[in-house]
Amino acid sequence: MKNRLEELRKLRGINQEELAAILEVSRQTIGSLENGRYNPSILLAFKIARFFDMPIEEIFIYEEETEHEKEE
Amino acid sequence: MKKKNKNLIWYIGFGIAFALILLLFLTDFPKKVDIGIMLFTIPILSVSYTMLTFNKMMRDHDFKVEVMDERNIAIKDKAGSVANYVTMFFLCCATALFVALDYTLPACVTGAIYVCNPLIIIVITNKIEKKM
Numbered sequence: 001m002k003n004r005l006e007e008l009r010k011l012r013g014i015n016q017e018e019l020a021a022i023l024e025v026s027r028q029t030i031g032s033l034e035n036g037r038y039n040p041s042i043l044l045a046f047k048i049a050r051f052f053d054m055p056i057e058e059i060f061i062y063e064e065e066t067e068h069e070k071e072e
Numbered sequence: 073m074k075k076k077n078k079n080l081i082w083y084i085g086f087g088i089a090f091a092l093i094l095l096l097f098l099t100d101f102p103k104k105v106d107i108g109i110m111l112f113t114i115p116i117l118s119v120s121y122t123m124l125t126f127n128k129m130m131r132d133h134d135f136k137v138e139v140m141d142e143r144n145i146a147i148k149d150k151a152g153s154v155a156n157y158v159t160m161f162f163l164c165c166a167t168a169l170f171v172a173l174d175y176t177l178p179a180c181v182t183g184a185i186y187v188c189n190p191l192i193i194i195v196i197t198n199k200i201e202k203k204m
Contacts, residue, residue: 024140026137028143029143
């Protein structure tokens with residue numbers, strides 16, 4: 001799943017630590033989310049959406065996995 | 073109120089551990105019984121102390137955020153699951169070694185633990201399934 005977290009955070013002019021403090025998660029979680037290594041829980045996704053005042057689907061872009069990606 | 077109850081069990085653990093230590097010093101049991109009491113006391117004392125310290129540390133906001141972080145929880149769960157497989161592998165090796173050395177009782181004990189593991193997983197899974 002792709003996301004626009006890094007882009008939106010930079011638009012707000014805040015760093016990862018500040019965003020982590022607002023969302024009450026670790027800075028590493030923000031880093032992993034931005035890199036696409038970790039998908040958030042629905043609760044965290046809602047928290048992020050509320051913070052940026054945007055619908056979840058505008059921040060997180062769900063893409064169907066291809067068979068090749070699944071194998072990887 | 074809930075927090076108090078949470079800590080109460082660990083204070084009871086402390087009490088039991090100290091009572092066992094007193095029992096160890098004030099009585100004249102055979103050495104094997106003393107070792108048994110000691111082996112029983114050490115985990116109670118260490119777990120109680122760790123949990124009390126952990127609950128105290130949870131009052132710190134930054135520590136709480138770090139511990140309750142959903143990614144850290146997911147990592148911990150995954151690590152626990154993998155660690156279980158590794159432990160079971162070593163337990164299997166130990167059982168094989170005991171059988172090879174003709175140590176019947178240790179082989180039976182480790183073998184029984186190995187066989188019980190899937191049953192424990194089923195029981196825990198059922199309990200969690202009811203909660204979710």
